[in-house]
Amino acid sequence: MSDIIHLLPDSVANQIAAGEVIQRPASVLKELVENSIDAGAGFIQIVIKDAGKTLIQVIDTGKGMTETDARMAFERHATSKIKEASDLFSIRTMGFRGEALASIAAIAQVELHTRRVEDELGVMVEIAGTRVFKQETIHCDTGTSFSVKNLFFNVPARRRFLKSDNVEKSHLLNEFYRIALVNPEVEFSFFDGEEEIYHLHPSNIKMRIENLFGKNLKKRLQQQLLTIETTTNLVTINGFVGKPEFVQKSPYQYFFVNGRYMRHPYFHKAIMLAYNQLIQPSESPNYFIYFEVDPECIDINIHPTKTEIKFENEQAIWSILNATVKEALGKFNIIPSIDFDQEGAPEILVNKSIENILPPQTSFNPNYNPFHTTSYHRPDMDWEKLYKGFEQKKEIQTNEQSDIKENEFLTQHTETGNEQQTIETEDVVSAMNFQLKNKFIITSIKSGMLLIDQHRAHVRILYEMFLNQIENKKGLAQQVLFPEVLVLDADHSLYFNQIKSELLKAGFDFESTEADTYNVTAIPSQLGSVSVIDLLHEMIANVKQTEQNPVYTLHDSLASTLAQAAALKSGHTLTKEEMNNIIDKLFACSNPNFTPDGRIIFSVITNEEIQSKFR
Ligand code: ADP
Ligand code: MG
Numbered sequence: 001m002s003d004i005i006h007l008l009p010d011s012v013a014n015q016i017a018a019g020e021v022i023q024r025p026a027s028v029l030k031e032l033v034e035n036s037i038d039a040g041a042g043f044i045q046i047v048i049k050d051a052g053k054t055l056i057q058v059i060d061t062g063k064g065m066t067e068t069d070a071r072m073a074f075e076r077h078a079t080s081k082i083k084e085a086s087d088l089f090s091i092r093t094m095g096f097r098g099e100a101l102a103s104i105a106a107i108a109q110v111e112l113h114t115r116r117v118e119d120e121l122g123v124m125v126e127i128a129g130t131r132v133f134k135q136e137t138i139h140c141d142t143g144t145s146f147s148v149k150n151l152f153f154n155v156p157a158r159r160r161f162l163k164s165d166n167v168e169k170s171h172l173l174n175e176f177y178r179i180a181l182v183n184p185e186v187e188f189s190f191f192d193g194e195e196e197i198y199h200l201h202p203s204n205i206k207m208r209i210e211n212l213f214g215k216n217l218k219k220r221l222q223q224q225l226l227t228i229e230t231t232t233n234l235v236t237i238n239g240f241v242g243k244p245e246f247v248q249k250s251p252y253q254y255f256f257v258n259g260r261y262m263r264h265p266y267f268h269k270a271i272m273l274a275y276n277q278l279i280q281p282s283e284s285p286n287y288f289i290y291f292e293v294d295p296e297c298i299d300i301n302i303h304p305t306k307t308e309i310k311f312e313n314e315q316a317i318w319s320i321l322n323a324t325v326k327e328a329l330g331k332f333n334i335i336p337s338i339d340f341d342q343e344g345a346p347e348i349l350v351n352k353s354i355e356n357i358l359p360p361q362t363s364f365n366p367n368y369n370p371f372h373t374t375s376y377h378r379p380d381m382d383w384e385k386l387y388k389g390f391e392q393k394k395e396i397q398t399n400e401q402s403d404i405k406e407n408e409f410l411t412q413h414t415e416t417g418n419e420q421q422t423i424e425t426e427d428v429v430s431a432m433n434f435q436l437k438n439k440f441i442i443t444s445i446k447s448g449m450l451l452i453d454q455h456r457a458h459v460r461i462l463y464e465m466f467l468n469q470i471e472n473k474k475g476l477a478q479q480v481l482f483p484e485v486l487v488l489d490a491d492h493s494l495y496f497n498q499i500k501s502e503l504l505k506a507g508f509d510f511e512s513t514e515a516d517t518y519n520v521t522a523i524p525s526q527l528g529s530v531s532v533i534d535l536l537h538e539m540i541a542n543v544k545q546t547e548q549n550p551v552y553t554l555h556d557s558l559a560s561t562l563a564q565a566a567a568l569k570s571g572h573t574l575t576k577e578e579m580n581n582i583i584d585k586l587f588a589c590s591n592p593n594f595t596p597d598g599r600i601i602f603s604v605i606t607n608e609e610i611q612s613k614f615r
Contacts, residue, residue, distance in 0.1 A: 011130040014076065014106035015155060020305070021103040024162060025052025025151055026171035027305060028104055032146050033179050034094035035101075036060035037186065038081065039144060042202075046176065047191040051168035052151065053159075059145040064116035067123045071135060073112075074127055076102040089296045094260060106130045107158070108151045114144040129154045177212055178261035181254055181288065184208035206240065209288055213252055224286070226331075230324040235293045235317050241271065241325055242286035244278040251284045257291040257298060262309040270318045270598055274325035289321070315556075319591075322598040433579045439570040441579050448606040454582060455570045456601045461585045462526060462563035463596045466506055469524075470555050475507035476525040483511070483519035484533050488540070490516065495540045502558055503539075530565045538565070560596040 008016075022028060029052065036044045039062025049055035065073060072078050079098030082088060088096070104110060105127045115122025122142075126134035152159035162168060169192070176198075180188050184205050190198040200211050210221045225240035242251070255264050267289075275285055299310040311317055433443045441452040469475035488496055493516040500510070507524030523532055539561045543554060568574075574582070586592045586601065595601060 011106065014102055014130050017076065017099070018103035018106040019158070021099050022107060022151075023305065024171055025056055025168050026175045028052065028056045028108070028148050028151065029058070029172050030175040030179070031095070031100035031104065032056065032058035032148070033176070035146075036062050036144065037179065037183055038093045038095055039063045041143065041186065043187040043189075045189045045191070048169075048172055049193055051165035052172055053162060053165075053168065055147065055149055056151070056172075057145065057147045059143065061141075061143040064119070064122070064142055064144055065114045066116065066119070067137070070112055070114050070123045070125050071132070074101045074105045074110075074125070074130075074132075078102070091295055091300065092258065102130075104148055107153075107155055109149040109153060111147040111149070112144070113138065113140045115140050115142050117142045178254070180212060181205070181208060182256045182259050182261065182290070205238075205288070205290070209240070209252075225288075226328045228289070228324050228328045230320060230327075232320055234297075234313050235291055235320060237289060237291055237321060237324055239289040240287065241274075241289075241328055244275060244285065244329070247279050247283035247285050252286045252288065253284070254288045255291070256289070257293060257309055257311075258295060260300065260309070261307060263307045264309065266314060266318060267321055270322040271325050273598065274322050274329060278329065287325075291317070293317075315596075319594045319598045323594075323600065326600070433576065433583065435574050435579060438573050441574070441582060443579075443583060445604070448604055448608075448610060450602055450604055452583065452586065452602040453570075453600075454572070454574060454579075455567055456595045456599055457582050457586045457592075458567040459563045459595050460589050460592065460601055461582070462566050463559050464589050465526070466524070466559035466562045467555055469507065470502045470505050470559055473505070475505060477507040477509060477522040478525040478527075479509075479522050480520060480532075483521045485513075486510070486518045486520055486533055486536055488516045488518075492537075492540050492544075495543050496536075499539065499543055499554065499558060502555065503536075506558065506562060508536075524562065524566075527562070527566045535561070535565045556596065563596065 021031070025048070029046065029048070033044060033046065036058055039060060041060035041062035043061045045057075045059040047055065047057040047059075069080070075098075077098045078101075079096060081093045081096045081098075082091070101110075106129065109128040110126070112125045112127075113122060121137045122140040124134065124136055124138045124140070125132065152162070176188075176190060180186075180198075180200055184207070185202050187202050188198060188200040189196060198212070200208065203211065206222065206225070209225070214221050224242050224246040226243060227239075228241055229238045230236070242248075253268065255262050255267060271285070271287055271289075279285065293311065297312040299312075433441055435454070436442050436451075439454060441454055441457070443450045443452070466475070486496075503510075507522065507526075508520065509522035510518040511521050512518055520532055520536070527535075539558055542557045542561050545557075593601060
């Protein structure tokens with residue numbers, strides 16, 4: 001039998017590959033304008049005809065190309081932006097794959113004019129279906145102009161696949177918005193046929209938003225947006241969120257990271273939760289949010305047309321974002337202030353360096369980074385151990401400043417407690433605590449008053465405990481006298497088998513009676529009187545969801561569901577011991593500030609605030 005495998009000619013291979021990068025006129029616009037941004041252009045002009053189907057032209061005042069580069073640019077994997085694999089982790093440019101021009105040239109007729117400032121003459125290249133038709137030196141302005149004509153001229157099936165002009169035009173505009181919003185210092189002009197529909201002068205982000213969207217909004221955007229800004233060692237977040245009274249049916253919602261548009265359903269949720277109860281569930285606020293992170297901490301290398309970006313510290317950034325938005329809303333007195341207090345409130349803690357963190361957090365380990373939510377190996381602390389530290393402190397008080405700091409939390413309890421020097425552990429706590437409305441624990445600290453949401457605190461404590469059990473060891477199991485029966489359908493049975501070993505570690509035990517049917521013979525002893533079968537179904541459903549939208553890890557999801565179910569609820573009257581226990585365990589947690597889903601656990605009311613009430 002003769003051999004039948006052969007290599008495809010370049011033109012065919014490129015055409016196939018082009019399908020990945022170029023799906024519609026908007027993809028061409030995106031690639032060309034991003035190249036202009038990367039070339040440092042101060043002015044970019046865009047011209048489209050017939051919704052980009054006959055022409056997309058992008059003219060820029062960027063750095064231009066040499067004659068050789070102008071030809072090279074159309075080769076597949078030809079790029080000036082990265083050199084080696086390690087560069088992938090420090091990408092600051094929009095492009096880096098070196099695929100766009102090769103793809104465009106495979107499925108359209110392209111004309112390139114380009115000249116660098118230092119060159120007297122420019123160069124012109126004409127290329128279509130990967131074949132170069134013309135290349136010559138020309139007189140032209142500095143910068144680069146790409147004309148892309150008759151998109152998919154040689155792939156009729158794809159051309160037919162294009163949508164109506166209106167739909168394609170709206171895709172084009174959306175790509176344009178995404179780039180214009182994150183490059184406000186660049187001047188843009190956008191022509192649809194003969195008509196200039198946008199001329200955006202260099203400005204700041206707020207003006208850029210107003211210039212792009214102002215006329216579509218009921219009132220001036222300026223009045224509708226609240227500024228957010230926060231800087232932490234993980235991330236810098238800047239931008240604007242809409243005031244709750246200005247929600248729209250189809251809101252403007254934009255995330256950018258390091259100058260690049262992204263979609264991020266998980267962060268979207270952080271924002272929506274911050275608006276919880278301020279807007280109707282069917283409404284959605286405007287937001288324009290700009291993240292800056294170390295390029296090493298994100299993965300943008302997923303797919304050329306995908307806008308999802310993976311963050312290394314997604315959960316911590318989620319919490320910071322959520323707190324930042326809440327804070328912005330709170331500053332405008334929109335939410336009752338108990339949820340997130342002004343200065344000294346937990347969200348501020350997140351933003352400050354470790355030294356500035358308030359007593360409850362630094363008291364146990366000043367070097368601890370609260371964002372390291374992945375490491376849960378922190379030993380459980382109890383008051384005896386803390387008390388030991390306190391004793392030590394008294395012995396070395398005169399010469400060891402750092403140790404004094406280490407025990408600040410206790411010292412502060414002592415100081416506020418009638419300046420007593422010898423204080424019993426229990427007194428320190430119980431003398432200071434009481435419960436408010438069966439919902440909050442209030443305790444006195446040096447800088448004022450600490451309000452702890454008892455349910456959320458317990459969720460955090462149990463979450464870390466369950467997570468630790470699932471990841472490290474077997475949890476305490478409690479045998480069940482009369483096992484309940486778990487019956488699963490085939491789909492859920494698959495997911496159940498996926499998490500079964502984790503459930504065993506958490507303290508569950510099962511006995512399989514027949515296919516997809518289990519007796520639940522043991523449950524984690526901390527679970528109390530929850531409905532076990534409902535809980536198991538909920539965990540399976542959550543795991544399924546986690547798989548489809550993997551923002552939480554499997555372990556997170558299980559631990560979080562267990563913790564939510566087992567945590568004591570608001571409305572539960574607490575004994576002194578229970579309150580002590582919660583405070584004790586909460587501040588031994590690796591992140592006492594937030595629940596696993598990012599809600600604030602405690603709030604500080606400062607001495608000044610209390611004083612101000614009596615002026
Ligand atoms: P990438 O942007 O991933 O590098 P492209 O195929 O989009 O790949 O572009 C290939 C190369 O062509 C770029 O790396 C750049 O050097 C050059 N180039 C493309 N567009 C321009 C432009 N408008 N101005 C200057 N150089 C450009
Ligand atoms: Mg590019």
